Amino acid sequence: MATSYVKLRMIFKRDRGRCHICKNPIKFEHYGERGKTPTGKYRKTAWEIDHSRAKVRGGTDSLANLHAAHPRCNRTKNDAGKTVAKKRLIKKGIKVYKRGFGEGTTWKHCRKCGHDKRVHGNTKRCPHCRSRLLKRPKFHTNRKKR
Secondary structure (H helix, E strand, O other), rough: OOOOHEEEEEEHHOOOOOOOOOOOOOOOEEEOOOEEEEOOOOOOOOEEEEEEHHHHOOOOOOOHHHHEOOOOHHHOOOOOOHHHHHHHHHHHHOOOOOOHHHHHHHHEEEOOOOOOEEEEEEOEEEOOOOOEEEEHHHHOOOOOOO
């Protein structure tokens, strides 16, 4: 599949420079490398385009279906789902992050000290003043009230 430079950049930025299966970092310059260096060692930052929903199973070439993935992760996934691929990688002894970077987190705000914090799920107290955190309003600014 031929992909333009602009499309590659968009996919790389959207996935925040991480493999969408194992969440380990990748480098934009190493796109299309098969994962091995000239010395035969595995390059951990190589990546390629992965169809989140396989074309065999009705997936398309739309931007929403394309993601960055390590060659090893992509081959392990095959045409199965992402969760199956993670289990297979764990069996092979490859480090897989359970939660993505930014997934399952929300911004919360402390009224007392004005501290903003990105927190996972059930964090309820401000780390600075220990008062209750509130969900941050949609159009929040960092300006203090006078």
